[in-house]
Amino acid sequence: MGYTLITGSSRGIGADWAVEAAKAGQELVLVVRREADAVATLERIQPWASGAQPVVLTADLGQPESLAALIHQLDTLHMAGKSPDRVVNNAGFGDYAALHQADPAVLRNMVEVNVQALMHLSHWAANRLESGGRLINVASTAAFQAGPGMAAYYASKAFVLSFSEALATELKPRNISVTAVCPGPTRTAFFDRAGLEKSRLVSQGLMPLMDAPTAVRYAFQRAEKRKFYAIPGFMNRLGTVLPRLTGRRFAAATVGWLQRPH
Numbered sequence: 001m002g003y004t005l006i007t008g009s010s011r012g013i014g015a016d017w018a019v020e021a022a023k024a025g026q027e028l029v030l031v032v033r034r035e036a037d038a039v040a041t042l043e044r045i046q047p048w049a050s051g052a053q054p055v056v057l058t059a060d061l062g063q064p065e066s067l068a069a070l071i072h073q074l075d076t077l078h079m080a081g082k083s084p085d086r087v088v089n090n091a092g093f094g095d096y097a098a099l100h101q102a103d104p105a106v107l108r109n110m111v112e113v114n115v116q117a118l119m120h121l122s123h124w125a126a127n128r129l130e131s132g133g134r135l136i137n138v139a140s141t142a143a144f145q146a147g148p149g150m151a152a153y154y155a156s157k158a159f160v161l162s163f164s165e166a167l168a169t170e171l172k173p174r175n176i177s178v179t180a181v182c183p184g185p186t187r188t189a190f191f192d193r194a195g196l197e198k199s200r201l202v203s204q205g206l207m208p209l210m211d212a213p214t215a216v217r218y219a220f221q222r223a224e225k226r227k228f229y230a231i232p233g234f235m236n237r238l239g240t241v242l243p244r245l246t247g248r249r250f251a252a253a254t255v256g257w258l259q260r261p262h
């Protein structure tokens with residue numbers, strides 16, 4: 001049996017994914033920024049521990065050298081006979097600011113994590129997963145329309161969605177499935193970290209949040225069933241169709257209104 005690799009497994013969706021994977025008896029390789037960041041997740045998965053101990057690898061996915069070092073460590077594991085059968089590209093973050101007010105260094109870092117690291121780890125996975133393997137990329141419902149106020153974040157998730165859809169077709173003949181996970185607003189540290197509390201969306205409570213374990217349970221099952229998409233929640237699924245019905249300009253204007261500072 002191979003292992004399940006999960007990036008961004010220190011908290012939020014990645015930590016809940018680790019719990020689901022542990023419950024399903026999967027061996028885990030957790031990728032976190034610092035070793036201590038894995039402690040809480042390791043404690044949470046302890047009740048389902050069986051067989052091999054989880055491996056913890058550290059990487060700052062916003063630093064190309066650190067990503068290269070991670071890939072080297074994964075190849076070392078591979079040479080020692082440990083191969084992945086599921087790769088979950090989950091790490092990511094957003095930045096709430098109109099583009100002209102955003103810090104270019106933060107935007108560059110966001111693209112490194114959300115796009116470059118995900119692309120490189122998908123490339124690695126495409127070369128290392130065997131028949132029956134699964135690649136799981138965490139996009140967002142943000143992938144389906146433009147997001148004024150978080151333009152680069154929404155665009156980064158549009159990349160993840162389009163990239164994953166293409167890979168699903170490329171890898172199908174090799175019996176490797178690709179699932180694009182598209183959560184809607186989910187209760188994690190994401191909003192505080194992005195600075196979204198200043199937006200109308202958050203400050204006026206216009207956004208119902210789904211619990212992360214509920215969203216992850218749904219997405220986990222969809223990935224196990226080798227589905228193309230995992231969009232947790234009926235309203236979120238409906239939201240991904242609306243831009244096609246209303247037109248993309250109207251959808252962008254609506255998100256822009258919701259995300260205006262309040």
Ligand SMILES: NC(=O)c1ccc[n+]([C@@H]2O[C@H](COP(=O)([O-])OP(=O)(O)OC[C@H]3O[C@@H](n4cnc5c(N)ncnc54)[C@H](OP(=O)(O)O)[C@@H]3O)[C@@H](O)[C@H]2O)c1
Pocket residue numbers: 007008009010011012013014032033034037059060061062063090091092093094113138139140141182183184185186187188189190191193
């Ligand atoms: N929450 C939502 O509403 C929502 C909706 C749609 C999609 N998503 C996506 O879901 C994924 C997980 O987000 P979340 O909601 O669980 O947020 P979160 O609680 O903030 O978790 C983000 C995870 O990504 C990791 N990460 C961020 N930058 C990193 C870097 N440079 N190197 C390595 N790891 C890094 C974080 O590690 P540290 O703890 O070390 O920072 C953390 O483990 C993201 O891709 C996000 O875009 C979230």
